[in-house]
Amino acid sequence: MNEKPTLSDLSAFTTIIAHRSFRKAAEELGLSPSTLSHMMRGLETRMGVRLLNRTTRSVSPTEAGERLAAKLGPALRELDAALEAVDDFRGGPSGTIRINTSSIVIRRLLENAVPTFLARYPDVALDLVSDGRLIDIVADGFDAGIRLRESVPQDMIAIAFGGPARFVTVASPDYIASRGEPSTPQELSQHACIRLRMPSGKLYRWEFERRGEETVVDVSGPLTLDDTELMVEAAASDLGIAYVPQHLAQDYLRQGRLVAVLSDWCPEIDGLCLYYPGHRHVPAGLRAFIDILKEIDGKLSSSLPAPNIAHPSPAPASRR
Incomplete structure (x- = not known):
């Protein structure tokens, strides 16, 4: 390997692996699929090994690609955390916060939390992804998830909001x-x-x-x-x-x-929680979003009974 790959090439490679699609990865990165494909051919040339199996309909990592992706994922997340750590020294939070939840929860967030957050923190972009499935938020590149409390993995830090569900x-x-x-x-x-x-x-x-x-x-x-x-x-x-x-x-x-x-x-059950991994640096934007949830929750509870918010995905066995 005569020339080391660039950080942008490696980041683009992990994005392709996450989506298993040049088109979807290109959309996320703001590139054309042909440009992204050219970048990957250059990456493979510099590394001297084929990293991706390409067909007309799909893309998948080779054995070498899988090994590289497994090492790159944690390293790139640590790099992101290092860069995010300087947010505290800027004028305020910035960057993008990615949260995985359901469409029902997103609709509730759009009522109060999202407008308040975006108005207060104009340098932060919210990327809210609706998904009916429970996913690994760390592996899929999310900063946090929102689910019913009983569906939150035990190794996550959970912040309850919205009151009980039913x-x-x-x-x-x-x-x-x-x-x-x-x-x-x-x-x-x-x-x-x-x-x-x-x-x-x-x-x-x-x-x-x-x-x-x-x-x-x-x-x-x-x-x-x-x-x-x-x-x-x-x-x-x-x-x-x-x-x-x-x-x-x-x-x-x-x-x-x-x-x-x-x-x-039909008794009440524990309601929604925003959750995130405790072993990673918490981005300033995510901390600010959590503060907004707590603030709105406090206002609602002081004036009205806490709303019953629930996710359609069931929990323990089936409600999960």
């Missing part, structure tokens, strides 16, 4: 009038239930608990959706019983378009 079972008044109201979770087998398909492809099994008694029901029904907001709308359209985050159904319940059933089987 899933509720709801149906329209007309549906209840025509089909009756279930009095136990087991009676759901006699009803048309609106099922939820998880990002993994599995159907979510409804979880209930009352006075320490837990039960899981594999419901059946003629309609399956992959979005909890659509489930609420379907239930309000008399299509069956849905099991959804309470905050999504609140307006419908208030308007009388939905009624709650099996309420005593």
Whole structure:
């Protein structure tokens, strides 16, 4: 190897490995796919070894590429942390903060937290990525994630906000009038239930608990959706019983378009947490975002009951 590769080449290489796509990596880096491909050919020439297997549809690392990526990932993250550490000596936080969560949570953040944060810290860009799956935020290059507390990995530092969460079972008044109201979770087998398909492809099994008694029901029904907001709308359209985050159904319940059933089987659970790895430097921008969450949380709790915020991805076994 006569010439050492540049930092930009190595960073671009890890981005390609993360996306398994020249096109997606090029979009993130702000380059054209042809420019990125040319950079990788130059990198391979300088290193004297092929790093990527290319086809017309995909790209994957060779054995040498995998070994290089495994070493580069931690090194580049440490470099980023070193650069971010000087933020405290600037006029304020800057750079980009990447957070992985769900689309439902992002909508809630857009109500207060995001506008407040962007107005207060104009030099920080927020990159909010909606994902129904639980991922390794460190391996996928995120600064933090937001999930229900019971879904947060134990080795992460978790900051709770938004108050407790609750899933509720709801149906329209007309549906209840025509089909009756279930009095136990087991009676759901006699009803048309609106099922939820998880990002993994599995159907979510409804979880209930009352006075320490837990039960899981594999419901059946003629309609399956992959979005909890659509489930609420379907239930309000008399299509069956849905099991959804309470905050999504609140307006419908208030308007009388939905009624709650099996309420005593739907207790509160721990709500949302922003979480991040404790062994890494915490970027100044992320610390500022956490402060905004705490600030807004304090204002809400001093004036109103804490909102019930929940993620559609279930936790322990299925709610995770």
